[in-house]
Amino acid sequence: MADLAVIGAGPAGLAAALAAAAQGVTVAVVDSATEAGGQFYRQPASGLRARRPQALHHQWRTWERLRDALPGSGVRILTDHHVWSVERDSDGFTVHALLGPEQHEPVAVHADAVLLATGGYERVLPFPGWTLPGVVTAGGAQAMLKAGLVVPGRKAVVAGTGPLLLPVATGLAAAGVEIAALVEAADPKDLVRHGRALAGKLPEGAGYAARLLRHRVRLLSRHTVVRAHGDERLTGVTVAALDTDGRVRPGTERYVPCDTLAVGHGMLPHTDLAETLGCRLDGMTVAVDDEQRTDVPGVWAAGESTGIGGAGLALAEGHIAGRSIAARLNGTEPDPVQWAAAAKSRTKLRKSAAALDAAYPPPAHWSEQVTDDTVVCRCEEVTAGAVRDAVDELGAGDVRTVKLLTRAGMGWCQGRMCGPAVAGLAGCELTPSRRPFARPVPLGVLARQHHIATEEGTS
Amino acid sequence: MRTPLELADAHPGPAFTVTLDGREIEALPGQTVAAALWAVGVTSWRSTRGEGRPRGVFCGIGVCFDCLVTVNDRPNQRACLVPLHPGDAIRTQEGTGHDG
Amino acid sequence: MVGAACALYAARAGLDVILVDRGPVAGGTTGAGEGNILVSDKEPGPELDLALLSGRLWGELAQEFGAAVEYEAKGGVVVASSPGGLAALERFADGQRAAGVVAEPVAGDALYDLEPHLAPGLPGAVHYPQDCQVMPALAAAHLARASGARLFTGRTVTDVLRTQDGAVRGVRTDKGDIHTPALVNAAGTWGGELAALAGVRLPVLPRRGFVLVTEPLPRLVRHKVYAADYVADVASDSAALQTSPVVEGTAAGPILIGSSRERVGFDRTFSLPVVRALAASATRLFPFLSDVHAMRAYLGFRPYMPDHLPAIGPDPRVPGLYHACGHEGAGIGLATGTGHLIAQALTAKTPDLDLTPLRPDRFAEEAA
Numbered sequence: 041m042a043d044l045a046v047i048g049a050g051p052a053g054l055a056a057a058l059a060a061a062a063q064g065v066t067v068a069v070v071d072s073a074t075e076a077g078g079q080f081y082r083q084p085a086s087g088l089r090a091r092r093p094q095a096l097h098h099q100w101r102t103w104e105r106l107r108d109a110l111p112g113s114g115v116r117i118l119t120d121h122h123v124w125s126v127e128r129d130s131d132g133f134t135v136h137a138l139l140g141p142e143q144h145e146p147v148a149v150h151a152d153a154v155l156l157a158t159g160g161y162e163r164v165l166p167f168p169g170w171t172l173p174g175v176v177t178a179g180g181a182q183a184m185l186k187a188g189l190v191v192p193g194r195k196a197v198v199a200g201t202g203p204l205l206l207p208v209a210t211g212l213a214a215a216g217v218e219i220a221a222l223v224e225a226a227d228p229k230d231l232v233r234h235g236r237a238l239a240g241k242l243p244e245g246a247g248y249a250a251r252l253l254r255h256r257v258r259l260l261s262r263h264t265v266v267r268a269h270g271d272e273r274l275t276g277v278t279v280a281a282l283d284t285d286g287r288v289r290p291g292t293e294r295y296v297p298c299d300t301l302a303v304g305h306g307m308l309p310h311t312d313l314a315e316t317l318g319c320r321l322d323g324m325t326v327a328v329d330d331e332q333r334t335d336v337p338g339v340w341a342a343g344e345s346t347g348i349g350g351a352g353l354a355l356a357e358g359h360i361a362g363r364s365i366a367a368r369l370n371g372t373e374p375d376p377v378q379w380a381a382a383a384k385s386r387t388k389l390r391k392s393a394a395a396l397d398a399a400y401p402p403p404a405h406w407s408e409q410v411t412d413d414t415v416v417c418r419c420e421e422v423t424a425g426a427v428r429d430a431v432d433e434l435g436a437g438d439v440r441t442v443k444l445l446t447r448a449g450m451g452w453c454q455g456r457m458c459g460p461a462v463a464g465l466a467g468c469e470l471t472p473s474r475r476p477f478a479r480p481v482p483l484g485v486l487a488r489q490h491h492i493a494t495e496e497g498t499s
Numbered sequence: 500m501r502t503p504l505e506l507a508d509a510h511p512g513p514a515f516t517v518t519l520d521g522r523e524i525e526a527l528p529g530q531t532v533a534a535a536l537w538a539v540g541v542t543s544w545r546s547t548r549g550e551g552r553p554r555g556v557f558c559g560i561g562v563c564f565d566c567l568v569t570v571n572d573r574p575n576q577r578a579c580l581v582p583l584h585p586g587d588a589i590r591t592q593e594g595t596g597h598d599g
Numbered sequence: 600m601v602g603a604a605c606a607l608y609a610a611r612a613g614l615d616v617i618l619v620d621r622g623p624v625a626g627g628t629t630g631a632g633e634g635n636i637l638v639s640d641k642e643p644g645p646e647l648d649l650a651l652l653s654g655r656l657w658g659e660l661a662q663e664f665g666a667a668v669e670y671e672a673k674g675g676v677v678v679a680s681s682p683g684g685l686a687a688l689e690r691f692a693d694g695q696r697a698a699g700v701v702a703e704p705v706a707g708d709a710l711y712d713l714e715p716h717l718a719p720g721l722p723g724a725v726h727y728p729q730d731c732q733v734m735p736a737l738a739a740a741h742l743a744r745a746s747g748a749r750l751f752t753g754r755t756v757t758d759v760l761r762t763q764d765g766a767v768r769g770v771r772t773d774k775g776d777i778h779t780p781a782l783v784n785a786a787g788t789w790g791g792e793l794a795a796l797a798g799v800r801l802p803v804l805p806r807r808g809f810v811l812v813t814e815p816l817p818r819l820v821r822h823k824v825y826a827a828d829y830v831a832d833v834a835s836d837s838a839a840l841q842t843s844p845v846v847e848g849t850a851a852g853p854i855l856i857g858s859s860r861e862r863v864g865f866d867r868t869f870s871l872p873v874v875r876a877l878a879a880s881a882t883r884l885f886p887f888l889s890d891v892h893a894m895r896a897y898l899g900f901r902p903y904m905p906d907h908l909p910a911i912g913p914d915p916r917v918p919g920l921y922h923a924c925g926h927e928g929a930g931i932g933l934a935t936g937t938g939h940l941i942a943q944a945l946t947a948k949t950p951d952l953d954l955t956p957l958r959p960d961r962f963a964e965e966a967a
Binding site for chain 2: 072086087088090092093095096161171172173175177179180182183184189190192193214216272418419420421451
Binding site: 125127144316318420430433434435436437438440441444445447450451452454474475476477480481482483484486487489490491493 | 623624625626630736737740741743744750752753811812813814815851853856868869871872874875876877878879881882883888889890891892893894895896897
């Protein structure tokens, strides 16, 4: 039992936990990883005994401040907790999790209030060959490097679009991977155009640029990967230049040999728990007010789940949420003056997040490169041709109907990977899917909970 | 050329032995199945149930389920999440993981 | 599904058909169904007659569409949990046999040849080889396409246009009027609302159901397997939650687990207690399922009518209005027979079945 259950031990969750605990709130933070930190501050496995984890990280000082504040704060960190649902009951909330890594044994955390700080995951748009071993998400390559101190190969192309590509390329290069090219779809002019809002981010970018130079990384901006080659695994990619409309310029294709392609096209928020709780979503993100409250009483949200914005924004939102929760749980009206600095930084960082989003759009005509035989839904192996047939021949006009008619999105990942691709191919907006189980749950766990509930009911 | 272990100045405990389809490989304490397999140059350990195509790590954070693998006879474990222990038996996985 | 089948049979009877839906193809109850084509759960009477006709017609369509709609003549196995239950089940099956159903008693041992992974110690079952399954969304989409009907999705009917003497002359939609002398109400659970637009009462009520979907598996469950109490639950009038296990494998791999019934209006809130009850009853029937993962769950609203029979045929209160709704949980299976009978009614042919028990105005009489 806790006053507050925080779901996610990344920057948002930890900032909220610390802020709330400082006001006397009993906080439990649940997280699926083996160590707190989230994706941004993903820690090397403790067994690897890394003495210089900061070599893989940025803004390490911020992490040290969070980490060092935790032991004295009274915040309980429950790692290896894979949350599959948050249930609203008569006296608060029950956070249902499976104990990792096996995820077979259930565990429940009860709390009066919940903060959803579930973070995000990477969006990858498909292209022929993207299912080959050796093709990984940019964030995945980074996560494996940060946590496992491993790299996927010797020679990599880093491609896609978005601010994640630079740190991934420099991180892999520092870890000994030859970066054959950094292929960025965005136009550097757009970055300059959005420069004012990005003022805080540009020095960061300049630092990466210097590192790219040092590692002799070839930067191909306004380029895209049109195909990954290989039979049983990746042997190279074809890259091509994009015109101002975001179309591949014919005749610009060239082959780049590599054994690794780290690719990503921005991020998407995890909103499953919020959706099932009945929280209002705003597009793909959880809608929150100035205090980071959702429209479901007792449920707050912060960080990437309320809009992709990076670790700094997550910290600010988490802090505000923590202060708001502490006040509300005490039955008092919170005073925003308490978090004025965080609110100011939130305003500024939301602005730069919006500017980054605008500066790094996926190539407008990416779907033209997706051949009919390209697998779009990786789990159920549904091809682009099948999706197009469902739209053109069977009258599907939305992601759900395409799913019903093709199985795209019905597999293990429940459409998290293929959702954006299916929406793009079907020519419709990506809307949040309903996923009542945020992760797969053994039927035996559900059955046992039924027996416990019914026995309690009859006694 | 620097290795990731050198970069992070890591001093892991002694490596231990696990098996991949009966073949012995070395793993470091704390490494996941996926990390240990990457470290020995293996990038695929599953074939899909439709087309029998090879797959390995894709998202690396437990979201995509592409890296499913059988560990100690338990199928459909995400290789990117499951840490190894001495003597663990990793098996490449075919189809649903429950076939034959 | 019913609308698509009506379109197909009407078009094949020579009519020019327009199919209008406020949502996408299969966007209502069809998209939330399991695709049952069952005779096993129906007692002798008009619904069973319709099910037998529909089953034959599905068999014909399977020749045409087959794999595209994932048609599987896999048969049903209804399992008794006690010797007394088995005796009752066998009496029920005797009656069905007299009405033309193939129902084969299965003794305890033989049961495990049919379904090796059932829980041990079950007394027996009845095997219904005529039970089949289709993938409902694919079936609706393919039938709609094959009908050649003009398909207007995302278009909401806002009014029924009528002549001075009250006959149908078309519908008003949010995207313009459509003129027609014949209107088929195949709005399923929302059929009462459409009937109201035409000025008549048709008591179609939602009866919520959840389906649990597992990870993909090899064919460990071969038939549609359900417990004998399912039949009693289907026929029940209770508004409270009822669950009875219905377990079946699919061509695509996952196992589908039903069934729950609740009368809670159109409440789309996910309910953990309901899916827990489903999991509990399914794992009792098939213990191996305990280690199998549920990947998703979805809910839908069966179009329920007070006497558990659909409304099929012309509405004498409004000339030109035909109803084809209220099939409760059997709309996929009964769609073909319904479409066929509607096409016969539309073309003034004598229907293959007596539509009297299904007449849409039967509730108005009761009320009066």
